[in-house]
Amino acid sequence: MNYRMIGNMVGRLLLLEAGLLLLPALVSLIYREASLWALLAAAGVALLLGGALTALVRVRDKTIYAKEGFVIVSLSWILLSAVGALPFVLSGEMPSYVDALFETVSGFTTTGASVATDLYAFSHGVLFWRSFTHWIGGMGVLVLMMALIPTGTGRTIHVMRAEVPGPIVGKLVPRLRDTAKILYLIYLALTVVEIIALLCAGMPLFDSFIYTFGTAGTGGFGMHPDSVGSYGPAVQWIITVFMLLFGVNFNIYYLLLIRSFRPAFTSRELWLYLGVVLVSAGVITANVLPLYAGIDEALRQAVFQVSSIVTTTGFATTDFNLWPGLSKGILLLLMFMGGCAGSTAGGLKMSRVMLLGKTVVRELKRLVHPRSVGVVRLEGKRVEEETVHSTAAYFILYMALLAVAFLVLSAEPFSLETNLTAAITCLNNVGPGLGDVGPMGGFAAYSVLSKVVLTLTMLLGRLEIYPLVLALLPGTWTKE
Amino acid sequence: MNIIVVGCGKVGTTILESLVAEGHNVTAVDLRPSALADITNIHDVITVCGNGADSDTLEEAGVEQAGLVVAATGSDEVNMLCGFLARKMGAADTVARIRKPEYNDRSLQTMKQYLDLSMAINPDRLAAQEMYRILRLPAAVKIETFSRQNIEMIELKLKDDSPLAGVPLFDLRNRYKAKFLICVVQRGEQVFIPDGSFVLQGGDKIGLTARHAEIQKLLRGMGVASKQARKVMILGGSRVAYYLAKRLLNAGIEVKIVDKDRTVCETLCELLPAATVLCGDGTQQELLLEEGLERMDAFVALTGMDEQNILLSFFAASHKVPKVLTKVNRRELSALARQLGLDCVLSPRNTVADVLVQHARALENSMGSNVETLYSLMDEGAEALEFNAKDDPRLVRIPFKALQLKPQVLVAGIMRGRETIIPTGDDVILPGDKVVVITASHRLQDLADIIK
Numbered sequence: 001m002n003y004r005m006i007g008n009m010v011g012r013l014l015l016l017e018a019g020l021l022l023l024p025a026l027v028s029l030i031y032r033e034a035s036l037w038a039l040l041a042a043a044g045v046a047l048l049l050g051g052a053l054t055a056l057v058r059v060r061d062k063t064i065y066a067k068e069g070f071v072i073v074s075l076s077w078i079l080l081s082a083v084g085a086l087p088f089v090l091s092g093e094m095p096s097y098v099d100a101l102f103e104t105v106s107g108f109t110t111t112g113a114s115v116a117t118d119l120y121a122f123s124h125g126v127l128f129w130r131s132f133t134h135w136i137g138g139m140g141v142l143v144l145m146m147a148l149i150p151t152g153t154g155r156t157i158h159v160m161r162a163e164v165p166g167p168i169v170g171k172l173v174p175r176l177r178d179t180a181k182i183l184y185l186i187y188l189a190l191t192v193v194e195i196i197a198l199l200c201a202g203m204p205l206f207d208s209f210i211y212t213f214g215t216a217g218t219g220g221f222g223m224h225p226d227s228v229g230s231y232g233p234a235v236q237w238i239i240t241v242f243m244l245l246f247g248v249n250f251n252i253y254y255l256l257l258i259r260s261f262r263p264a265f266t267s268r269e270l271w272l273y274l275g276v277v278l279v280s281a282g283v284i285t286a287n288v289l290p291l292y293a294g295i296d297e298a299l300r301q302a303v304f305q306v307s308s309i310v311t312t313t314g315f316a317t318t319d320f321n322l323w324p325g326l327s328k329g330i331l332l333l334l335m336f337m338g339g340c341a342g343s344t345a346g347g348l349k350m351s352r353v354m355l356l357g358k359t360v361v362r363e364l365k366r367l368v369h370p371r372s373v374g375v376v377r378l379e380g381k382r383v384e385e386e387t388v389h390s391t392a393a394y395f396i397l398y399m400a401l402l403a404v405a406f407l408v409l410s411a412e413p414f415s416l417e418t419n420l421t422a423a424i425t426c427l428n429n430v431g432p433g434l435g436d437v438g439p440m441g442g443f444a445a446y447s448v449l450s451k452v453v454l455t456l457t458m459l460l461g462r463l464e465i466y467p468l469v470l471a472l473l474p475g476t477w478t479k480e
Numbered sequence: 481m482n483i484i485v486v487g488c489g490k491v492g493t494t495i496l497e498s499l500v501a502e503g504h505n506v507t508a509v510d511l512r513p514s515a516l517a518d519i520t521n522i523h524d525v526i527t528v529c530g531n532g533a534d535s536d537t538l539e540e541a542g543v544e545q546a547g548l549v550v551a552a553t554g555s556d557e558v559n560m561l562c563g564f565l566a567r568k569m570g571a572a573d574t575v576a577r578i579r580k581p582e583y584n585d586r587s588l589q590t591m592k593q594y595l596d597l598s599m600a601i602n603p604d605r606l607a608a609q610e611m612y613r614i615l616r617l618p619a620a621v622k623i624e625t626f627s628r629q630n631i632e633m634i635e636l637k638l639k640d641d642s643p644l645a646g647v648p649l650f651d652l653r654n655r656y657k658a659k660f661l662i663c664v665v666q667r668g669e670q671v672f673i674p675d676g677s678f679v680l681q682g683g684d685k686i687g688l689t690a691r692h693a694e695i696q697k698l699l700r701g702m703g704v705a706s707k708q709a710r711k712v713m714i715l716g717g718s719r720v721a722y723y724l725a726k727r728l729l730n731a732g733i734e735v736k737i738v739d740k741d742r743t744v745c746e747t748l749c750e751l752l753p754a755a756t757v758l759c760g761d762g763t764q765q766e767l768l769l770e771e772g773l774e775r776m777d778a779f780v781a782l783t784g785m786d787e788q789n790i791l792l793s794f795f796a797a798s799h800k801v802p803k804v805l806t807k808v809n810r811r812e813l814s815a816l817a818r819q820l821g822l823d824c825v826l827s828p829r830n831t832v833a834d835v836l837v838q839h840a841r842a843l844e845n846s847m848g849s850n851v852e853t854l855y856s857l858m859d860e861g862a863e864a865l866e867f868n869a870k871d872d873p874r875l876v877r878i879p880f881k882a883l884q885l886k887p888q889v890l891v892a893g894i895m896r897g898r899e900t901i902i903p904t905g906d907d908v909i910l911p912g913d914k915v916v917v918i919t920a921s922h923r924l925q926d927l928a929d930i931i932k
Contacts (some may be wrong), residue, residue, distance in 0.1 A: 154500060154522060154524035154525075155521065158521070170519075170526075172526075174482075174524065174525050175505055175524055178505075364836065384517075
C-alpha cells in the first residue's frame, strides 16, 4: 500500500476544493452576505489540510495499483464532503453537522435529496455552493484534478476507473490527462450553452446558474420548494433537453467532435436510452392526460418527469405523487435504469442493464441447450467474461445494499412506500422518491441514524459500491 | 506525435514504454485482451483489440493521424502487411519488425521499397551487432556510437586496482597524452557527469570518448587488456547466434556453437560451414569443459532461457574465460544479473526500443525539434543527445572554458565535417557542427539549453 501517494493525491484534491470554494465566496461578496466568512473559512480549512498533506508527505514512489486507486477515491470523496459541509454549519444556515453532511454528500453525489426545510433561508453564496457541488461531483472531482494537475505517473487509470461510473471505463485518447481535459471541456461547453439558453428564455442570471448546475451534474438541487414548477414552459423544455443531453455517454460527443458520425449514431446504448425515454413518456402522457388541461401540458409534464428521473436528475415540475399507479410504477423502474455509462447520471446505467439482460438470455439458452456456447456482445464487441461476472456480482451487491438501507429506514414511522423509495432514490442518486419523500417533500423528518445511513448509501451509489467497500476492508490496509 | 504500436509482446511493450516516456501519444494494438488490460494498468496508452493487419482495426486506432506505426507482432508476415496497410491508409511513417533470416538478405531492400517501410528492424541482428562490437574490443562493457558511428563511447568497468582510480580527472589527460574524455560515471545506482576535479574509484562504470584511432593505444596505456577475441563459444543456436557467428566468422574469428536441438544444429551447419557446431546439452558442464571452455577468449550465452544464460555465464566466468556476454530478456533479471557481478548483460528488446526512440526523435526533428538523435546511457541514468549547432551568439565561437555550462551537462564530442573533435577547454563550437551532449538530469530541447 503506497500511503504516501494516497496522502499526496488526497492533499492535492483538498487544495483544489479550496480553490473551488472561492467561487461561491465571490458570489457572497457580490451579494454582500455574511456567509462570505463561512465560505472563506471552509476554503481555509481545505487549504490548511491539503497544504499540510502535500507539504509534509514526501512521495518516494509514484507506483499505484488498483487497490490504491480505490482508497484514493474513497478517501477523497469522504474528505471532500466533510470539508464541503463546513459552509452550511459555519454560516449557521444549517446548524446540525449531520444535516450539512447529508446535504453536501447529496450535492457531490448528484443526488439532490434535501434535508433543508426552507430553501429561501439560504444566502446566495451557500445556495450557489450547494448547487456547485453537483457540477463538481457530476463529472468526477478526481478527473478534474487529473485534467488540471499533472500527476507524473501512467497509472492514474486506476483512480479514473474507481471514480468514473459504468461497467467498462475507457479512454478517449492515449493520454489520461488529455482524456480528462476533453471530458471537462465538453462538460463546460454544454454547461455554458445551457446557461445562455436559460437566460434567453428569461430566467434571471443567478437562477440560471443554479438550475444549470443541477442539470449538468444530473443533481436536482433547485432554489424553490416546487423545483422547476414555477418557471414557464420554455424554461421547462430547455431543462428537459439538457437533462437528456447530460445523460448521454460523453464519448458520443467526442466522436461527434472528431466527425466520426457512424460509431456515434450506431451506439446501441444511445438508442436504448432514447427508446426508453420515448416509450415511457408516451405511456405516461396517455396515463396522465385526464389530469391536465390539454395534450401539450400532459406531454410536457410527462417528458420532463421521465427525463428527470431516467437521468437521475430529480427536478420536478409537478407533484408526481398524485399521478396514477402506472405512471408512478414506470418512474420507479426508471430510477434503477439511470442514464448512459460515461455520463453524469447515476443508477445502474443503460449499458449495465443491457449487459445483465444479455447475460440472462445467454443463461436461459444454456438451460435449453446445455452445450451451447455464448459470448456476450456490447456495441458489436465481445465483452470479457470477467466483466460479465463482475457486473453480475455488482448487481447482487447493489440489491443487497438496497435491502440493508431499506431495513434500517423501516424503523422510521413512515409508510413502506416512503422508506423503500427513499432507499432507492439515494442509492441511485436520483433525489425525490414517492410518498413523504416525493418531489415536494424532503428528508428532514428522518432521524439522525437514517440520515447517516442514507448519506453512506448515496456515496456508495455514486462510487458504484466497490471502492468504498474495498477501502473499508481491513485486508486493503495491511502492509506488505 | 501519435504512434501506433501493433503487437504487445515483450518487444512491443518495451518499445511502447520508451515511447510513452518520450512524451508520445501511443495507441497499443493486440489480439489478446488480457495483454492489453495489463498494459493499460501500467502505461498511459489507449488500446485497441484486434488484428493489426486488419484495416478496421487500424482505422479504429486512428491510423490516419498517426505519425508512426510500429509493427512488432511475433509474425514477420503480419508485420509486413500491417506496415503496408498502415502506409496506404495514411500513416506518415512505418517501421516493421522483420526477423526471419530468409527475409533479411537481399530481398529486404525490395520488400522495404514495395511495402513503403521506412525501416525494418531486426532485434536479433541489432543485438548481434552490439555483441560483435564488444567482442572486437573486449575491455568494453558496452559500446555506443554517435553521429553515424563517428564518435564512439566505450563503457568500461574499473577494477579495484585500476591505475585510473584515485586520480583527479584533469591529471589523467596529461598522463596519457591522448585526447579523451570521461563523460559519464555510474557508481552503484547513481550516475554522475564528472568535472575535472572528479576522482574515480575502483568498481565505477565509466563512459569514455576518444578518437577511433587512439582507442587501442589508450586502453593499452591504461593497463586494460584489449586483445581482440580469437576464439568464441556461443551457447544456444538462436537467430542472434546465427547473426553473431556470421559476423565473427567473416572477421576470421573461430566460433563454436552449442545447441541441443539436432535440426537447429543442422541448419546452422548448413548456413555457417566455417563454424564448429556441436549438438549437446549446454547445461552439462562436462560438455563445455570438454570443448575447451577454459581456452576460449569469450563466452556468449544466447539460449532462450534468461536463467540458464545467467547461470552458465557464471560458470564460464568461474573458469576464467576473459569475456562473458549474457543475453537477458527480462528487465528484472538483467538488473539482478548485473548486481550479482555479470558486467556484460545485453537485452535485444532494449536495443530495439533505443533504435525506435531515436527514429521517433528523427521524425519529430523534421517537424521542428532540434534534437537530432537521442541515446539512453547507463541503465537510463543519463542520456546523450545530438544537436546541429546553429549560429547562436551565446554559444558559438566561444572556448568551452569561457562558457558557463549547467552542472551535470557535458559536451562529449563534436563532428566538424569529417573530423571528430574530443573537446578540451580551448575548443569552440562552430555553426554547422554536430554536437553530442551528455546529461544526467536535464531535459534538453535545444543546444542553447546547455548554458546557464
